[in-house]
Amino acid sequence: MSGWEGKERRKFPRAVFPCKIILASPIRYLNSHTENLSEGGIRVLLEEKISPYSIVGIEIFVDREKPIRCKGRIIWVKEKINPLENVSVMYDTGIQFIEINDCDQEYLRRLVDRLISGEL
Incomplete structure (x- = not known):
């Protein structure tokens, strides 16, 4: 089998786009990069576990x-x-x-659209 064949449940489409991020966790700052992103969120690979439902600052x-x-x-x-x-x-x-200004969210939406369509 070649991957997920079920119904997509995500609200926003995601695109693979590795870029640097800094997370301000409840304990410390963590540097990493995105695995993928959308206008609604990101997937990252971290060296430390942050508990689900924790709130983090993101750059x-x-x-x-x-x-x-x-x-x-x-x-x-x-x-x-x-x-x-x-x-x-x-x-x-x-x-x-959970808190992102409208201009930044729109920027991410356009970026993901361009990545998915192959423009970038």
Whole structure:
């Protein structure tokens, strides 16, 4: 079988777009990159586990002068083995945007549309 064949339940389409992010977790700042993104949230791979339902500050460094700054809620966390080291654990993490200004959300929507259509 070649992947998911069920009904898509996401509200917003996602696009693969690795870019640098900084998360302000309840404990400390974490640097990482996105695995994919949408206008409604991001998926990131973290070296530390953040509990579901935690609120985090987010800075997303996309191709523009200033980063997108918003707040998000951890929705899910899945433990994974780091493919580069085979022993350390990484945390595949889904984050839903809960506070993002309309201009930034629209920017992300247009970016995802262009990525999905192959323009970028």
